[in-house]
Amino acid sequence: MPAMVEFDKVTKRFGSLTVLDELTFAVKPNEKVAIIGPSGSGKSTLLRVLMTLERIDGGVVEVEGEPLWHMRKGDALVAADERHLHRMRAKIGMVFQQFNLFPHMTAIRNIIDPCVAVLKMTEPEARARAESLLDMVGLKDKMGNYPAELSGGQQQRVAIARALAMRPKIMLFDEVTSSLDPELVGEVLGVIRRLAREHDLTMLIVTHQMGFAKEIADRVCYFDHGRIAEEGRPAEFFANPKNERTRAFLKAVLEV
Amino acid sequence: MITKIPIGGAAEQLVAFVGTYLKPLVITFIWITLSLNGAFFWLFQSLPAPAWIIGVAIVAWRFAGPGIAIFGLLGLGLLWNQGLWGATAQTLSLVLTGTLMSLVVAIPLGIAMAESRVVNSVMAPILDFLQTMPRFVYLIPAVAILGLDVAPAVFATMTLAVPPPTRLTAVGIGQVDPRMVEAAEAFGSTRWQILAKIKLPLAFSAIMLGVNQCLMMSLSMVIIASLIGAGGLGAEILKAISEVKAGRGLVAGIGVVVLAILIDRITKGAAARLTRRWGRDTVMQQA
Amino acid sequence: MEFPPIPLESWIDAAIAWLVVRGGPIFDVIGKTLSTLELLLRDALRGLPPYVMIPLLVAFPLFKRRFRTAALLLAALLLIWNLELWREAMQTVSLVLIAAGLSLGIAVPLGILAAESRLARSIIEPVLDYMQTTPAFVYLIPAVLFFGVGTVPGILATMAFALPPPIRATSLGIAEVDPQIVEAAVAFGSSRRQLLLKIKLPLALPYIWVGVNQCIMMSLSMVVIASLIGATGLGTRVVEGLSQFDIGKGVEAGVAVVAVAIALDRLFAAGGGKDGSKPAM
Structure with missing residues (x-):
């Protein structure tokens, strides 16, 4: 089966700092990958590159066998134009650490407006989809509220619904529980857990919740210095990490 | 219909009262403004125009960079070349007189507003009102009390140029970190020492901004005051417009x-430079 | 050593003469359009007597349950009526609204341009600096030179004078939109146009309202000054007071201008802005 996402020797630098160092990495369709590692190791950058929010400095990223940052022109690869990026973006949905709901729109408008503006759906279609998604994340009664009137957990659930509304093939979760109060983490993880079980979605999840990673992922990748230092099935990975640094990291995280 | 509120009558009576009973004050004001304005104008005439132009360009270079220096050289040179140097000197004398007199009122008033709640609550609405009144309304009482030419122009200028530096002085002092004042109190400083050694230096950049705005307001008003006979560039404009x-x-x-x-x-450049120096010498050390 | 004077004056005179001859029809069209607009608005504002207008206007903030605003507005309007300056005040307001409307029509697009394009910003910024340093009186000169004396040059000078604050406010408001929100919108595939219309402009709205308010206040102060070149209204009464040495007349008109300023400020504060957290969609 061809890979859903493929990174081939991808390099990304911020000034003199190399955040992705010739990263090679592939994700199969429908696979759930948890990405862990110390902060600054390049985990979030990996997701942001996939979402086309950061340009790459070298290598090739492919989504469904099609280059993300390049277009095929005859035999040559040329830099992607805005139209190509726009088309590729539609395959991918992202949930952010800071929710990033549009503060001037109610919960349901946050979902309807992108559907109408980007997918060119009619207003009633979009509303029906938004309502069923809000129902799925358990927020149907909050659909008329503005983001500022919702708790962090509720905002993040709206954000998940908003990302799903675009019917992406790949969902990216960037530390989605890191800015939540501890008692609100559960409700958000619950929604993601259900998504993972019930939908055919490829998921890349950057997280600090080791228990969650273990439970939900098909594969766990440990990121260090812009590369994957170790990866494996969750059971083996957590029971018997081979890499010295992985062991140190897991020890530090699990002790907290 | 209710009778008209006699605002106009009240204003007339106030002006009449000032004209009759505060005559010595009025005469002193006229004397001070005339002397100051005369002194500034004499200063401008004492050196030939090119000397002044080059002097201004050097100052501009020091405080605001080469771009403004060249701008000054060309701009003032053009004025001289067009036979407007005399008018320029007249305008500048009026601006400096108006600014000086305004600051003499504004800075103590600003300090008083910062230090006393009562003064503040009385002055704040008055300043608001002064700033919303259309500018040349002030020309009317000025002319009625002070006649034509320099004195009423300076008086009208003051009505417009006093509020900004007053406010900014008060705000600047109000924003001084209370911990520094506490520290000074702990050392046993008197109220006067705290004001002079701590609050005023730390409010310096705000006060300098006030001086800058005071100058700009003065210039704006001095031009309008050509309507009541103030000479200078404003008078040239007025004459040119009326003669098409x-x-x-x-x-x-x-x-x-x-x-x-x-x-x-x-002035902005000078303020920034002085503030930077103050910043290094006092504020940073204390912070 | 003295240079002979550059014949700047005759050059300018020639340039203006050329422009007036060549651009005559354009100036005519601008002039006619503006004076017709002004006449319509003035008649509309004066059409209703004060005892109808005042309750109508005060109903605005009352409807929004802002009682202090309503009281202040009522006091300001009653004062104008009481001073028997209602007609003059309405004339001044009609000039202010037209000038501020034109000004905003130019300023908001320019503000957007300044926020979105680095090149535009590098041109607009210094021009605004110069405009804001220039004393009000100077704006009258070119207006008079091209349009003579009357309401039209008054409107144009006022429009130019009131341009900078709303440009700056719009551009600042757009620049202040949280980049993370913008990023989220990009991730959802919104185009540049959608990003601007659906995300940035609505979020910048509170800032733009501040710009609108400042624009109106600056227009009012300039319209009063423009009475010197024949823009009639309250300012005319001040000028008459000055030329006739009539202190009472001038001061009363001045107080009426302050009342108009308070009324406009309160009305536009009630119109929007202040509850900017939830701009209407």
Whole structure:
């Protein structure tokens, strides 16, 4: 089966700092990958590159066998134009650490407006989809509220619904529980857990919740210095990490 | 219909009262403004125009950079070349007189507003009112009490140029970190020492901004005061408009813009430079 | 050593003469359009007597349950009526609204341009600096040169004078939109146009309202000054007071201008802005 996402020797630098160092990495369709590692190791950058929010400095990223940052022109690869990026973006949905709901729109408008503006759906279609998604994340009664009137957990659930509304093939979760109060983490993880079980979605999840990673992922990748230092099935990975640094990291995280 | 509120009558009576009973004060004011304005004008005439132009360019270079220096050289040179140097000197004398007199009132008033809640609550609405009144309303009582020419122009200028530095002085002092004041109190400083050694230096940049705005307001009002006989570039503009001499009017107008930009950039530059020095010497050490 | 004077004046005179001859029809069209607009608005504002207008206007903030605003507005309007300056005040307001409307029509697009394009910003910024340093009186000169004396040059000078604050406010408001929100919108595939219309502009709205308010206040102060070149209204009464040495007349008109300022400020504060957290969609 061809890979859903493929990174081939991808390099990304911020000034003199190399955040992705010739990263090679592939994700199969429908696979759930948890990405862990110390902060600054390049985990979030990996997701942001996939979402086309950061340009790459070298290598090739492919989504469904099609280059993300390049277009095929005859035999040559040329830099992607805005139209190509726009088309590729539609395959991918992202949930952010800071929710990033549009503060001037109610919960349901946050979902309807992108559907109408980007997918060119009619207003009633979009509303029906938004309502069923809000129902799925358990927020149907909050659909008329503005983001500022919702708790962090509720905002993040709206954000998940908003990302799903675009019917992406790949969902990216960037530390989605890191800015939540501890008692609100559960409700958000619950929604993601259900998504993972019930939908055919490829998921890349950057997280600090080791228990969650273990439970939900098909594969766990440990990121260090812009590369994957170790990866494996969750059971083996957590029971018997081979890499010295992985062991140190897991020890530090699990002790907290 | 209710009778008209006698605002106009009250204003007339107030002006009459000042004219009759405060005559000595009025005469002193006229004397001070005339002497100051005369002194400034004499200063401008004491050196030939090129000397002043080059001097201004050097100052501009020091405080606001080469761009403004060249701008000053060309702009003032143009005014001289167009035979407007005399008018420029007249305008500048009036601006400096108005600014000086305004600051003499504004800075103590600003300090009083910062230090006393009562003064503040009385003065704040008065300043609001002064700033919303259309500018040349002030020309009317000025003319009624002080006649024509320099004195009423300076008085009208003060009504417009006093509020900004007053506010900014008060705000600047109000924003001084209370911990520093506490520290000074702990050392046993008197109220006067705290004001002079701590609050005023730390409010310096705000006060300098006030001086800058005071100058700009003065310039704006001095031009309008040409309506009541103040000489200078404003008078040139007025004359040109009434004689429908487009070129003359625009050249004088350009002159006003040149002065405005030079005054603004040089004082802002000077304020920034002095504040930086203050910042290194006092604020940083104490922070 | 002295240079002969550059014949700047005659150059300018020639340039203006050329422009007036060549651009005559354009100036005519601008002049006619503006004076017709002004006449319509003035008649509309004066059409209703004060005892109808005042309750109508005060109903605005009352409807929004802002009682202090309503009281202040009522006091300001009653004062104008009481001073028997209602007609003059309405004339001044009609000039202010037209000038501020034109000004905003130019300023908001320019503000957007300044926020979105680095090149535009590098041109607009210094021009605004110069405009804001230039004393009000100077704006009258070119207006008079091209349009003579009357309401039209008054409107144009006022429009130019009131341009900078709304440009700056719009551009600042757009620049202040949280980049993370913008990023989220990009991730959802919104185009540049959608990003601007659906995300940035609505979020910048509170800032733009501040710009609108400042624009109106600056227009009012300039319209009063423009009475010197024949823009009639309250300012005319001040000028008459000055030329006739009539202190009472001038001061009363001045107080009426302050009342108009308070009324406009309160009305536009009630119109929007202040509850900017939830701009209407």
